[in-house]
Amino acid sequence: MLKGKNVLLAVTGSIAAYKSAFLVRELIKKGSNVKVILTESSLQFVTPITLSTLSKNPVYKDFIKDQETGEWNNHVALGEWADLFLIAPATAHTISNLVTGKADSFFLATFLSNNSPVFVAPAMDLDMYKNTSTQENLATLQSRGIHIIDPDEGELASGLEGKGRMKEPEDIVSFLHQYLWSKATLRGKKVLISAGPTYEYIDPVRFIGNHSSGKMGYALAEEALKRGAEVTLVSGPVSITCSNEIKRINILSAEEMKKAIYKEFDQTDVLIMTAAVADYKPKVVANQKIKKGGEELKLELVKTDDILKSISTKKKNQFVVGFALETNDEKTNAKEKLVNKNLDVIVLNSLNDKGAGFGHDTNKVTIITKNDEQEYDLKSKIEVASDILNLIEKSI
């Protein structure tokens, strides 16, 4: 759930600050992008170089980056960057500042600018923690929608025993994961996606293929996974990889793709067919490499099965999305496919649009349903995947 998420970590002046290094490492291991803000007093406990190395980003401390040039750190932009804002460890002093809305440091100004969910992991001695001011401050933060990651009981830096130990980094990461999971919009849904080209063999070394890179299907698979779906990806031969949590079934020919899709379809809630499946295949596949001979070689081709059309006849409650790559009469052709193949949605990309279709990292699509059509701007395939899944979420 944390993969690709922008996590802004603020470290404050507690002895538990040493754990922030482990925290950053855990988040990076989960695939998050991490940026760190240090308070002035946290510098007594940790060094910027440790956290910049582990987070792979420069750390933030002051507004001013360079006195001579006037270059400054933008607290508003950093607040906007964050998907999650984690304050760990959070001292009693910081907790009180969060309540009063003080903004006399880069960290506090960023906190006030930030609109993403905030998580506070207190760390302090047991009496500081028990103190009425601290307890009331924590209750106020909670009443404002801030998530408090309760400290553990145990041995404290002071040598005393009690409640106040910051939660261990793995537990904090798991808290964030649980939070994201609780918000996952496709939780419990099974999404089946086809991607890439198919290869139709002519002989053992030659085939008819196409230039599909698989990028659109893979972007959809990753985005659906992020939203909590159980994702199966039936993939033609491509050079890209996917997250381990995605069940990837590798196929070569249109026939293999059909078998895989049919096998998975009954257990599926949403089918999205982005694959560029061959329409024709050689009638006969030669057992041996075809030798060079006369001036001409004729190949006889026969139609492959139209997977999307035939699978739609087996539809029960599945929501089915097709893709259409067109070069002329785009919308008319796409709308015909929507009806003929009994689809719920067709996503049209035109080869006439620059930066759209095969191989690009961008795509420009029109999403067509039975009652509506919406044209989108040229966007990254990840953003397009997000637009498509937003529409699917509203419809299922």
Ligand SMILES: Cc1cc2nc3c(=O)[nH]c(=O)nc-3n(C[C@H](O)[C@H](O)[C@H](O)COP(=O)(O)O)c2cc1C
């Ligand atoms: C060795 C040492 C350890 C400290 N540990 C804590 C702590 O765990 N929790 C806490 O609330 N304050 C602790 N303090 C006090 C804070 O550092 C102090 O209140 C500081 O002003 C916090 O600033 P900040 O919240 O802006 O980082 C500690 C101070 C020292 C010298």
